[in-house]
Amino acid sequence: MKTRIFRLLAVAALTAGCSIASVSAAEEPMKVGFIYVGPVGDHGWSYEHDRARKELEKALPGQITTTFVENVAEGADAERVITQLAKSGNKVIFTTSFGFMNPTLKVAKKFPNVIFEHATGYKRTKNVGTYIQRAYEGRYVAGVAAGMLTKSNTIGYIASFPIPEVYRDIDAVFMGAKSVNPNVKIKIVWVNSWYDPGKETDAANTLIDQGVDVLMQHTDSPAPMMVAEKRGIRAVGQASDVSHYGPKAHIFSIVDNWEPHYLKTIQAVKDGSWKPQDYWGGFAEDVVKLGSINDNLPQNVKDAINTTYTKIKTGELKPFTGPLKDNTGKEVVAAGHSMTDAELAQINWFVEGIDATVAK
CATH class of the missing domain: 3.40.50.2300 (Response regulator)
Known part of the structure; x- marks a missing residue:
C-alpha cells in the first residue's frame, strides 16, 4: 500500500x-x-x-x-x-x-x-x-581631526603591508591633516601583518616615543587604542567601534559595514542578475561609517568631523582631486581631476610632504 x-x-x-x-x-x-x-x-x-x-x-x-x-x-x-x-x-x-x-x-x-x-x-x-x-573617506576625516588635535604636530600611522589600499589611506590621512594644519608631519611604522597585537603594541609605543600624539592604524587589533589610552594620547579606531578600549583616547572609529553589499550580492545571485564588477562602497552607501565620536572632543573638532563627513558623503569633497604631487615632486593628479576607482586602485605613491619611501 x-x-x-x-x-x-x-x-x-x-x-x-x-x-x-x-x-x-x-x-x-x-x-x-x-x-x-x-x-x-x-x-x-x-x-x-x-x-x-x-x-x-x-x-x-x-x-x-x-x-x-x-x-x-x-x-x-x-x-x-x-x-x-x-x-x-x-x-x-x-x-x-x-x-x-x-x-x-x-x-x-x-x-x-x-x-x-x-x-x-x-x-x-x-x-x-x-x-x-572607501576607507580613505574615513581616513581623510580622521586626518582632519588629527590635524586639529595634535599638539606636537606629529601624527602616527601603523601600516600593515605596502599595497595600494594602504598607501591610499595614509595619503588620505595626511591630506586631511594638512587641510587644517600646514605644519603637521606623519610618521609611519610598517608591521607587515594584518593582525598581530604584539607588533601593533610595539609600533604604537615606538611612534609615541618619537613624539606622535595622535595615532592611526591599518591593522586589526585594539592594541594601539589600548596603548594610546595608557599613554595619554589620542587615537582613531580601525574597522569596528573600539571606543570601549580607550574611553579617553578614542576620537572616533572608522567602521566597516559590509552588510549592504553582501545582501545585494546574494539577491543578485538569486535573481540571476549577478555580474562580475568592481564595487566600491563608502559614506554614501553606508559601507563606511563613523562610530562613536567622543563627547570629550572640543566642539570645533566635532563640528569639523561632521562637516567633512557630510561634504564627502554628498560628493562636495572628493579627497583625491588634483592638483596633487607625490613626495618626489612629480604631478600624479592633474588640476581639477578626481581620481577614478581604477586609478585609486593603483596608487603606489606617497603624497607630497610625507617623508617616507615607497617599497620597491
Missing part, C-alpha cells in the same frame, strides 16, 4: 511538470562561504565581515546557510580552504583579504559554476567580482 501511494505521488509530481528531486532541491537554502585572514574576535576587519555574515542570515531566514573559516594564511593555505568551501557546495564564496586574490582566481577556474567575490583586490574573471570599502 505504501509503495502504491509513493508511486501515485511521483506521478502527480511529474504531471505537474517537476520531479520529487527538484521539489526538494527548490527548498534547499543557498550555501554561502566566507574566508577570513584573522580571527572573528579581532575586533576589527574579520570581526566586521563576520558580523555582516550573521546579519545576512537574519535578513534571509531559511533562504541561505553560511559557513566561515577564520585565521587563514594568505597563499597556499588559502587556496586549500577556498577549494574546500567550493567542494562543500557553497554557491557564493566571499574571500576577504588582499592576499587571497590569486588563490581565489585559481580556485574559480576549477569551479566555473561557483560565484566568488574577493575583497580589496583588482583581478576579475567571469565568475569573480571584487569589492572594497
